[in-house]
Amino acid sequence: MESIKNPTDFWFTIEPYVFVSIVDKCALLYNTLDGVTIETDKPEVIELLNEMLQERNCGVALLENERYSKADIYTFIGELREKYMGDIIDVTLSKGKPVQLLPYFNYPNMRNRKVDFSALKNMLDMLSCIRIHVDDSTDSAKLISLLQTMPENVSFDVIGNMESVSNELWSFFNQHPSPATIICAYYNVIALDTSCSHNFSYRVSVKFPVDMIQWKRSLQILKNQTSPFEFVFEITSDADCQQAEQLINNYGIENYCLNPVYTGKNIAFFEEHVFLTKEDILSTSISIKDLFAKQSMYVSDFGKITIMPNGNVYANVNYPALGNIYSSSLYEIISKEIAEGQSWLRIRNQFPCNACNYQWLCPSPSDYETAIGRPNLCHVK
Numbered sequence: 001m002e003s004i005k006n007p008t009d010f011w012f013t014i015e016p017y018v019f020v021s022i023v024d025k026c027a028l029l030y031n032t033l034d035g036v037t038i039e040t041d042k043p044e045v046i047e048l049l050n051e052m053l054q055e056r057n058c059g060v061a062l063l064e065n066e067r068y069s070k071a072d073i074y075t076f077i078g079e080l081r082e083k084y085m086g087d088i089i090d091v092t093l094s095k096g097k098p099v100q101l102l103p104y105f106n107y108p109n110m111r112n113r114k115v116d117f118s119a120l121k122n123m124l125d126m127l128s129c130i131r132i133h134v135d136d137s138t139d140s141a142k143l144i145s146l147l148q149t150m151p152e153n154v155s156f157d158v159i160g161n162m163e164s165v166s167n168e169l170w171s172f173f174n175q176h177p178s179p180a181t182i183i184c185a186y187y188n189v190i191a192l193d194t195s196c197s198h199n200f201s202y203r204v205s206v207k208f209p210v211d212m213i214q215w216k217r218s219l220q221i222l223k224n225q226t227s228p229f230e231f232v233f234e235i236t237s238d239a240d241c242q243q244a245e246q247l248i249n250n251y252g253i254e255n256y257c258l259n260p261v262y263t264g265k266n267i268a269f270f271e272e273h274v275f276l277t278k279e280d281i282l283s284t285s286i287s288i289k290d291l292f293a294k295q296s297m298y299v300s301d302f303g304k305i306t307i308m309p310n311g312n313v314y315a316n317v318n319y320p321a322l323g324n325i326y327s328s329s330l331y332e333i334i335s336k337e338i339a340e341g342q343s344w345l346r347i348r349n350q351f352p353c354n355a356c357n358y359q360w361l362c363p364s365p366s367d368y369e370t371a372i373g374r375p376n377l378c379h380v381k
């Protein structure tokens with residue numbers, strides 16, 4: 001432990017809710033309570049931060065008075081205090097060197113841990129959502145016997161042409177305590193029996209050009225029942241945006257979202273509307289919990305599987321099937337995803353993101369990166 005020699009020296013520390021990233025001689029300090037940041041490339045400040053982050057220093061570095069009086073350090077400390085992100089403490093106010101608990105990601109990586117499932121009482125507890133694609137070939141009886149074994153906290157997405165869903169399957173979803181979301185195109189919307197509508201919600205996709213007769217029909221069906229519904233407008237261009245806006249305004253659509261779709265020919269549209277700027281990244285505040293989650297898993301995919309009508313199971317349909325429900329157990333399928341899958345544990349660890357201070361502030365890599373073939377969809381690097 002460092003001895004206290006000069007009574008005008010200080011202990012330097014940052015607050016436990018501040019995330020620090022130092023990459024390529026630049027530092028980013030991110031206040032997870034309000035999203036406020038400090039960025040610096042001043043060598044003396046970087047050195048001080050590096051000292052503070054060394055494990056042996058327990059989040060506190062000695063800041064000698066002479067060092068404190070240097071312009072870059074003095075200005076940095078002033079900004080740090082102004083933004084409630086850190087502080088300096090006169091060494092004479094403490095008997096020894098204080099300790100600060102800093103946020104530190106120390107969760108063992110599931111994959112590196114060699115898939116130690118013995119730690120989990122029930123593998124199925126990892127599941128949060130099952131996406132079930134249905135068509136006329138769906139074997140309802142076999143599917144139901146599998147779904148019956150699911151924990152009660154698992155939700156269901158039923159995807160496809162709803163005319164293909166058998167009465168047995170509707171009845172199963174209706175009796176199961178978990179919520180079920182019907183995901184279909186607007187021209188496939190069907191009216192649910194009033195006795196089972198309480199358990200369902202709709203997510204209705206709309207591609208352009210829109211068949212207005214079908215649009216009005218589906219809207220009427222949705223408005224005539226009590227289940228909540230949301231429209232997802234599939235957007236490939238500015239023209240699609242304008243058409244979506246017209247439908248939203250003309251028909252008083254309250255719940256909707258715009259889903260950009262990459263066609264292979266609309267990269268300019270993506271660069272303008274989807275690629276992130278620094279301002280986009282910093283526009284929402286991110287909790288410490290979110291920052292840690294992004295370092296260990298792809299939050300949007302983790303816990304979700306997709307079952308196709310032929311029984312094939314995917315963690316993400318853009319990657320190879322993990323198995324088939326008619327020949328493998330879900331235990332085997334989930335084990336495979338954890339051991340060698342490419343979806344649940346996908347994190348933003350590729351170049352250039354692994355050499356960027358925004359690495360864990362940016363959203364996890366999505367299917368857009370895969371489709372476009374670029375690891376970073378941003379204007380930053």
Ligand code: SF4
Pocket residue numbers: 348352353354356357358359360362375376377378379380381
């Ligand atoms: S390079 Fe990667 S981490 Fe950095 S801003 Fe772009 S997408 Fe985010």
